[in-house]
Amino acid sequence: MNKPKLNNTIRRFRFDNNEMTQQELANRVGVTRQTIIALEAGKYVPSLALAFRIARVFGVTVEDVFQYKNKIR
Amino acid sequence: MNRHEKIAWFNLAMFGLSVIVYFILFAFLSPKFPLKISLMVSSSAFSLCALMAFAPFLFRKNGTIIDEREVEETLFFFPDLDERDLTIQRKARFHGFGFFWGIYVLMLMGTWMWLRYFNPYGAAKYSVNITVDIDLLPLLVVGGFLIIILAHSISTIIQYRTEKNSDQLKEDRMSSSRSFVVFCLMFFTVLLVINSLLMTKAGFAAGALMLMMSSGIIQFIIWMMYKNPGRNFDKGDLLILKIAGWIVSIIFLVSYMTACIGTWVMYRDYSAGAVIIVPISLLSFGALIMFFTVFPFMKMYRRSGTDE
Numbered sequence: 261m262n263k264p265k266l267n268n269t270i271r272r273f274r275f276d277n278n279e280m281t282q283q284e285l286a287n288r289v290g291v292t293r294q295t296i297i298a299l300e301a302g303k304y305v306p307s308l309a310l311a312f313r314i315a316r317v318f319g320v321t322v323e324d325v326f327q328y329k330n331k332i333r
Numbered sequence: 334m335n336r337h338e339k340i341a342w343f344n345l346a347m348f349g350l351s352v353i354v355y356f357i358l359f360a361f362l363s364p365k366f367p368l369k370i371s372l373m374v375s376s377s378a379f380s381l382c383a384l385m386a387f388a389p390f391l392f393r394k395n396g397t398i399i400d401e402r403e404v405e406e407t408l409f410f411f412p413d414l415d416e417r418d419l420t421i422q423r424k425a426r427f428h429g430f431g432f433f434w435g436i437y438v439l440m441l442m443g444t445w446m447w448l449r450y451f452n453p454y455g456a457a458k459y460s461v462n463i464t465v466d467i468d469l470l471p472l473l474v475v476g477g478f479l480i481i482i483l484a485h486s487i488s489t490i491i492q493y494r495t496e497k498n499s500d501q502l503k504e505d506r507m508s509s510s511r512s513f514v515v516f517c518l519m520f521f522t523v524l525l526v527i528n529s530l531l532m533t534k535a536g537f538a539a540g541a542l543m544l545m546m547s548s549g550i551i552q553f554i555i556w557m558m559y560k561n562p563g564r565n566f567d568k569g570d571l572l573i574l575k576i577a578g579w580i581v582s583i584i585f586l587v588s589y590m591t592a593c594i595g596t597w598v599m600y601r602d603y604s605a606g607a608v609i610i611v612p613i614s615l616l617s618f619g620a621l622i623m624f625f626t627v628f629p630f631m632k633m634y635r636r637s638g639t640d641e
Contacts, residue, residue, distance in 0.1 A: 291415040294335060298417060307416050 267327045271300050273318040289313040337418060338493045340388040341486035347385050348483060354378035376472075382479060421492045429485035433477055446527075518577060521551040525584070541591035548585040555581060 274280045282296045289310060298304035315322045355378040362371040414422065448463050524547050555578045559571065
């Protein structure tokens with residue numbers, strides 16, 4: 261059976277963008293810092309709109325920030 | 334700690350305080366007053382739960398709005414909900430009302446079954462009216478409200494505290510899983526057994542009627558799971574569902590025929606009107622259930638095979 265997994269590189273992009281803090285990113289995309297923490301820990305799957313806003317803040321595409329892997333068991 | 338988690342803890346604390354005050358009051362009152370009066374007066378302790386209404390104001394966050402684009406379901410005193418908080422609150426609300434409905438139905442049906450068929454103070458026949466104290470009605474409303482708030486609070490805390498790693502993408506809609514299927518089948522098997530017991534206690538016509546209705550509901554649920562299988566369903570799971578569907582369909586048909594015959598036997602000594610009207614009503618009701626539940630599912634099972 262397939263087991264889809266969503267990875268993200270938000271932390272790496274934050275550091276690459278003048279070491280942006282979690283609070284700064286949260287303010288710019290319109291969520292709380294706890295949501296950014298949950299995103300980076302892989303404990304929360306963002307909505308499509310939020311994923312696009314995050315990618316736009318870093319100036320990259322959604323696929324650069326979020327990777328969807330479909331593993332076959 | 335998240336603000337909403339604080340509100341959830343506050344609600345649980347108020348309920349816990351109410352329970353403690355209830356037992357203290359009862360301990361003081363019960364030696365002096367009759368049991369019923371002591372219980373009624375002690376239950377006034379639950380008025381402390383009204384303090385839950387002040388929780389959003391106590392933990393208010395200066396009215397700052399995180400992002401107006403996300404303010405779709407915010408109330409005027411919840412300005413800091415982002416999409417994750419909204420998702421959690423939505424799920425908590427679902428859990429609250431779902432739990433309330435399950436408990437509420439079980440309470441009402443259980444009370445009815447107990448008083449009607451297993452009344453320890455004497456056998457209740459159909460001609461005996463059992464009345465409910467009208468003062469119970471507001472208590473039901475208050476009790477239901479408390480159940481919703483408690484389930485909502487517990488769900489909020491659990492979701493914030495124990496978020497598991499999202500190894501698997503979670504969908505908003507509820508999808509079946511193997512454990513859910515097993516739980517449903519076990520739960521409704523118990524329901525069928527209880528209905529069978531009713532057959533011996535209240536006469537086989539009434540029990541057969543209840544068996545017919547419950548098997549119709551079970552058949553509907555099996556159909557829903559068959560049409561919307563979970564991600565981890567395989568052919569074996571679908572085969573189990575198919576077999577269960579056939580068994581439940583047979584139970585339905587047998588109980589339907591039994592209910593019709595039993596009702597005719599019960600009413601044959603009454604007026605001609607009763608002999609005609611009651612079986613016809615039963616026939617129509619059963620035919621309706623069959624038309625919308627059993628026959629379409631049997632047709633689908635035959636057509637689909639095990640390659641779904």
